[in-house]
Amino acid sequence: MRVTVIGTGYVGTVTGACLSYLGHRVTCVDTDARKIDKLRRGEMPIYEPHLEELLKLAARRGGIDFTTELAAPAAESDVIFIAVGTPPLPTGEANLSYLEAAARSIGAAMDDAGFRVVVNKSTVPVGSGNLVETLVREGIRDTHTGDLKRIRFGVASNPEFLREGSAIADSLYPDRIVLGAEEECTMRALRELYRPLVEQRFDAPAFLPRPAAVGAVPVVTTTLTSAEMIKYAANAFLAVKIGFANEIANICERVGAEAPEVMAGIGLDARIGARFLSPGVGWGGSCFGKDIQSLLHTAQEYGYQSRLLEAALEVNRAQRQLVIQKLQEKLFILKGRTIGLLGLAFKPETDDLRDAPSLHIAERLLQMGARVKAYDPIAMQACRDGNPSLKIQYCASPEEVAEEADALVLVTEWRQFARLDLADLAKRMARAVLVDGRNLFDPETARQAGFDYSGIGRPQRAARANGTPHEVP
Ligand SMILES: NC(=O)c1ccc[n+]([C@@H]2O[C@H](COP(=O)([O-])OP(=O)(O)OC[C@H]3O[C@@H](n4cnc5c(N)ncnc54)[C@H](O)[C@@H]3O)[C@@H](O)[C@H]2O)c1
Numbered sequence: 001m002r003v004t005v006i007g008t009g010y011v012g013t014v015t016g017a018c019l020s021y022l023g024h025r026v027t028c029v030d031t032d033a034r035k036i037d038k039l040r041r042g043e044m045p046i047y048e049p050h051l052e053e054l055l056k057l058a059a060r061r062g063g064i065d066f067t068t069e070l071a072a073p074a075a076e077s078d079v080i081f082i083a084v085g086t087p088p089l090p091t092g093e094a095n096l097s098y099l100e101a102a103a104r105s106i107g108a109a110m111d112d113a114g115f116r117v118v119v120n121k122s123t124v125p126v127g128s129g130n131l132v133e134t135l136v137r138e139g140i141r142d143t144h145t146g147d148l149k150r151i152r153f154g155v156a157s158n159p160e161f162l163r164e165g166s167a168i169a170d171s172l173y174p175d176r177i178v179l180g181a182e183e184e185c186t187m188r189a190l191r192e193l194y195r196p197l198v199e200q201r202f203d204a205p206a207f208l209p210r211p212a213a214v215g216a217v218p219v220v221t222t223t224l225t226s227a228e229m230i231k232y233a234a235n236a237f238l239a240v241k242i243g244f245a246n247e248i249a250n251i252c253e254r255v256g257a258e259a260p261e262v263m264a265g266i267g268l269d270a271r272i273g274a275r276f277l278s279p280g281v282g283w284g285g286s287c288f289g290k291d292i293q294s295l296l297h298t299a300q301e302y303g304y305q306s307r308l309l310e311a312a313l314e315v316n317r318a319q320r321q322l323v324i325q326k327l328q329e330k331l332f333i334l335k336g337r338t339i340g341l342l343g344l345a346f347k348p349e350t351d352d353l354r355d356a357p358s359l360h361i362a363e364r365l366l367q368m369g370a371r372v373k374a375y376d377p378i379a380m381q382a383c384r385d386g387n388p389s390l391k392i393q394y395c396a397s398p399e400e401v402a403e404e405a406d407a408l409v410l411v412t413e414w415r416q417f418a419r420l421d422l423a424d425l426a427k428r429m430a431r432a433v434l435v436d437g438r439n440l441f442d443p444e445t446a447r448q449a450g451f452d453y454s455g456i457g458r459p460q461r462a463a464r465a466n467g468t469p470h471e472v473p
Helices: 010-021 033-040 049-062 071-076 095-107 129-144 169-174 184-198 226-256 258-268 288-301 307-331 356-367 380-386 396-403 420-428 443-448
Strands: 002-006 025-029 064-067 078-082 117-120 152-158 177-181 221-222 339-340 371-375 392-393 407-410 431-434 453-454
Touching: 002 010, 002 071, 002 095, 002 258, 010 025, 010 049, 010 064, 010 169, 010 420, 025 071, 033 064, 049 064, 049 169, 071 095, 078 095, 078 184, 095 117, 095 129, 117 129, 117 184, 129 152, 152 184, 152 226, 177 184, 177 226, 184 221, 221 226, 226 258, 226 288, 226 307, 288 307, 288 396, 307 356, 307 407, 307 431, 339 356, 339 396, 371 380, 371 396, 380 392, 396 420, 431 443, 443 453
Parallel strands: 002 025, 002 078, 025 064, 078 117, 117 152, 177 221, 339 371, 339 407, 371 392, 407 431, 431 453
Antiparallel strands: 152 177
């Protein structure tokens, strides 16, 4: 099929690359000319593992190109995806200005040559299923004359569940596809588009073999509003789940229980599930905070106060503060101390720093008069560019961060940090204090390497059943 994807961010570029890899002819459109130039040159505007390789294959399979001009590709397309940003406004409401502009431009590009489907992949407030349709119609009205009914289109919601860092695998081998639409012809077009993915009838790329457990992908077909609600409900649930793990971890620390052991114990219960139960410095990223705030805003509009979702935001705010408290416990005074951050990205395998705990922690430390050094394998440039006022000393390696530092904080659990020579790091430091914000290291190993170690939900001396405390060297 002929497809246009509007927005070449984390979602749009991956969606375009995957649909083209499946055999569709795709044009990706963005108003940001620098991004489009980069993509045309074969450079990636974002860091996402395997994206560059997939785009090369996509160009040879369905074909993919990049442009700032929407009108021509939109007019030729059977399916037009909107994948623009919906960042939060100060009120918590989603900023729909990018979505509105995209929808109006689609309307302006429409003609009566055939039936088109406009698919909303951006995360938009629940209950605004009609907004895109209204705006496309407005775009048509503003630019066309005569019988406007002859211009036919359908609107669908197809929320995106990819995770940055594993976005290609999540898109090629998804847990499910959610399609929300009101008319059968719209649904039919989307079923046709996704058929190769649903039936898994494509050769897996060599760099991402199809996992053995992947079979036909379940398709959940719903109304527009339900599809939108599914996206918000999924993100809200995941954020609550992590918040729950953090709350339990904080209690564990006080009573002498090991949070990772507790999480392993509950995670094996099929009703609970092991994933998203790792205690840490709190979740971040572009979606959880923004989507919960947007959902709270919608609930409020309907006169409903969601206490659980409010608590999820509050628990996460407090969790980020926990790192500062742990540093104060160890160092007493933070003014004038040098704190080294290992990791800046909100999670491993991405350069995304939106709502990253690292930024909050760095800001707080700097406000308190500490010096902040940092190393991240991928996100340093993005951090420098996006936060020029944050006076972080960027280092070329974890070893450089450790040099003369009073404490290290592991903020992002990049795999390469797990292989660090902890004894070497400890020797370089003024004080070998380690706050392991992701429970990446084995406490015993870290202590034997010379560190004064603290994790999240890991008491200094774990209580043993026989009453003898576990000895910490
Ligand atoms: N990032 C994720 O992991 C993720 C996952 C699921 C859903 N989502 C949702 O998907 C949407 C996009 O997220 P993202 O992270 O890809 O955002 P992003 O900020 O990385 O990309 C958005 C892109 O849209 C472009 N854009 C804005 N207005 C435009 C217009 N009128 N025409 C053409 N291009 C335009 C911007 O220049 C930018 O390149 C959001 O609603 C987000 O909530 C994101």
